[in-house]
Amino acid sequence: MPIDGIWDCYTTWNPSGGVMKSYRKELWFEVPTRRALLNITPKVEACLRESGIKEGLVLVNAMHITASVFINDDESGLHHDFEVWLEKLAPHEPVKQYRHNVGEDNADAHLKRQVMGREVLVAVTEGKLDFGPWEQIFYGEFDGRRKKRVLVKIIGE
Amino acid sequence: MPIDGIWDCYTTWNPSGGVMKSYRKELWFEVPTRRALLNITPKVEACLRESGIKEGLVLVNAMHITASVFINDDESGLHHDFEVWLEKLAPHEPVKQYRHNVGEDNADAHLKRQVMGREVLVAVTEGKLDFGPWEQIFYGEFDGRRKKRVLVKIIGE
């Protein structure tokens, strides 16, 4: 084993290069509950196929500041654990603990979104999302019951 | 409503492509207090205009490890809530609770920056930051009273 337990392998690259292409799509959601986690990986894969881009980067970001896009495991027990944990870190109640909650009650959603993140950036290699074995992209809704959007922007060649 | 409450729409793309351009600028700050949140969206928009890039990606990152760049709401009540919440998650006092604080007192700033994040990546579409209705870019200072920098790097065509 080399120093630090680090191996290198599976290098691929395209040193000759090509022209840069771009692609954009909005995904719209209307979640019927205040909070929910939705696996949007198939939607992002469909965007990538439509774009025709083979090497590059896919940005997937929430366009709203009370929602997240993140990568983790598609396992219902874990999703329950996230719900309990986020409520402990940034509780919804009492709503009056937050100064933001004047005529609103979603301050906790703004905080939860910081823990879970706004965006993910995924490599595109040979026309596919370059993922490890369990990586799945989720839309994390923390203030639902209205229409909200996710942006998919792909840059590459 | 389709399965999962997901709609698709507003696809745009440039399959013919173009040459890839790059642009870089540093933004410097000297915040007079230990902690502050500054809306830097107009500065990033000015960089984008100067670059002339129409389709691509803007990376905005703190160049210091006790500061953040993040996207959330420009609302003073919420900013107060962030301050209270971050102090609860990673309190500044007592400074001696942190091993990092030998000759320094900013360990909490390193932790707060992890919650709020180092960087944001924003899509550029038709020469504009491709934002939802309330997205604004903030510089989050957690150990101020000295000069610090944010990097703006734009890649596109």
Added chain:
Amino acid sequence: MPIDGIWDCYTTWNPSGGVMKSYRKELWFEVPTRRALLNITPKVEACLRESGIKEGLVLVNAMHITASVFINDDESGLHHDFEVWLEKLAPHEPVKQYRHNVGEDNADAHLKRQVMGREVLVAVTEGKLDFGPWEQIFYGEFDGRRKKRVLVKIIGE
């Protein structure tokens, strides 16, 4: 001092542009403990040199959902503070507090990874990682004792 304490300087850009190149490498790890932080900056720098890319973006992401890639300080006291802090925010024990822990005991690792993040995106300028004075890239392992991977994807010209 201008409004908001913001200075601008050090603009560089390449408006003539060039063809877009891509590069990909996996870094493999086998950490002998459950948790560890490894500085992988020299490995990422070696990838960048090998790619020959001068202007662009480097994505470095964990390919596993119980590990992180993040940027912070290479200081052992701070690393101890991260360990204590993450155990407070998302404790490993008791393992039965998490529904995910059926035949597994790594739910806490999935939560810790959200706090520390999946990925970093670093600007490449004049063939170098465009870093502030103390920025270093870390692999954060939260469920080790098996082989896991980090992806390095570089896009640029």
